[in-house]
Amino acid sequence: MRRLDLLIFPDFQILDATGPIAAFEIAARYAPGAYDLHVVAAEPGPVRSSSGVALLAEGLEDAPLDTVMVSGGDGTRAAQAPSVLPWLKAASARARRTASVCSGAYLLAEAGLLEGRRATTHWSRSADFARRYPGVRLEPDRIFTRDGPVGEGEIWTSAGITAGIDLSLAMIADDLGQETARRVAQQLVVYHRRPGGQSQFSALLEIGGQGGRFAALIDWMRERLAEPLGVERLADQAGMSPRHFARAFHAETGMTPAKAVERLRLEVARERVEGSSEPIDVLARSSGFGDPERMRRAFVRAFGQPPQALRRAARA
Template structure:
């Protein structure tokens, strides 16, 4: 069975949001001949310029039948008023497509089309606050690489589109084909780290900046008390100066950085499913399982047990 896939683009789309999934499906189609037929579409068709200025030839939007719709993201989504035709097309075609997916800020188009109301979804972490304000009916999970809610899939920024495509390929053709596709792409079939955007978020200002060494030191001692005084002492700074400098460098307070590191470590172990929840809480520095549960609810919208069940499914 050949599955017809439409990749929707628009002026100033992010080129890798489109070409990453296209490459993954193309490679999977070579491994499993006849599995996919790919088409790039856009309002009006013709040559569509990406945000990099590179143009891709697209077919005009039509009423053809598609198995899967994939919506690219990019800075073009900042002017949603210009994308009305694309949104209306998505709303019509999604009712007949087997599944619909978005990469990065392509989630805005799905949201405008009403396809995410009442559903879990994600987008690039830098757009999360704006997205949550605009679409309060959507249960945003801003830390995730991708989220599946039934037959609607959303993913984080740029390279996460490849993670999304590999998951769609695995859903269609099984793990062996997805693994071979990932090997050809020279990427992980399943990105490590609990499939979380947290590491990327913390690395903004932290991976190579003045506090990079301190971040590594913190990760190795999550079970220990990591108050601002101890962190400042490790950084050889006064607590007040350290708190100001750390926040300016990383974009988060020291306490929030510690919590995020603990959440990242705890979520990986929770979803792995091997250790008791209370042991995870102790080892990751939350100490009290109830304290960890509250942090999970606040950040992920679900308690640890629910995430463990979802990971098993």
């Protein structure tokens, strides 16, 4: 039996906790005895979520663990209490794998567990997270990441809220096989493997924000995606030197100007790939990629699939 401790705290996001709980509970129906689930907190007893609904938690123990998972929510910063971070670090050392849902990645980072490792978090927190923890290899468009040696000391992180279910399904597949994970997904009425990345949900607001320093520039870029958008041109539009602009843009958004341009082009190209019958080569030119092969490589990096596969899935 695999013991899983799910850490919560005042003002946690309830679906960050109940989504994984439901996935592992259903997996245990198909594989009785597979999981031993425990909800834990700094203080045992009812813990109030940001919705006002409370979960009953056990206290922090030094029990043998298979998995320790941290929920996210508005309370993550307050949860960085003296009793929590040392327990989390010690629990991670005992566990086969450590995981976070949404902004729970902040707790993993504060405990020093993400330094030099790949991670993700909710798209709206990505820029802030990148500024706070520059030593973490943040991958802001991923639904979830898995880093570390298989079977020992793995770190799993996931994007916002429902992505905790995606992460849990991947863990279940790892533990019990793809068929069990597929059956759990069917029972939950969710994707077994969700296509795409976070940018399909965020609409790339994380790049410029709605009132950020470069919001007007981002809007200007969106209107000119088919044109060359090198750093010199963007810097000129922003009224800055190229070097200063590149540094300031990265500090503000958590990504380079070139990456931001690619993400904006991907946003537009994906919408048209899935919503129209426009030829792929025409789409590649009009969205600024220039040629279909360059666009295909960008799609595979961002969404895990080429444009044609996403079009087929959308039509299906």
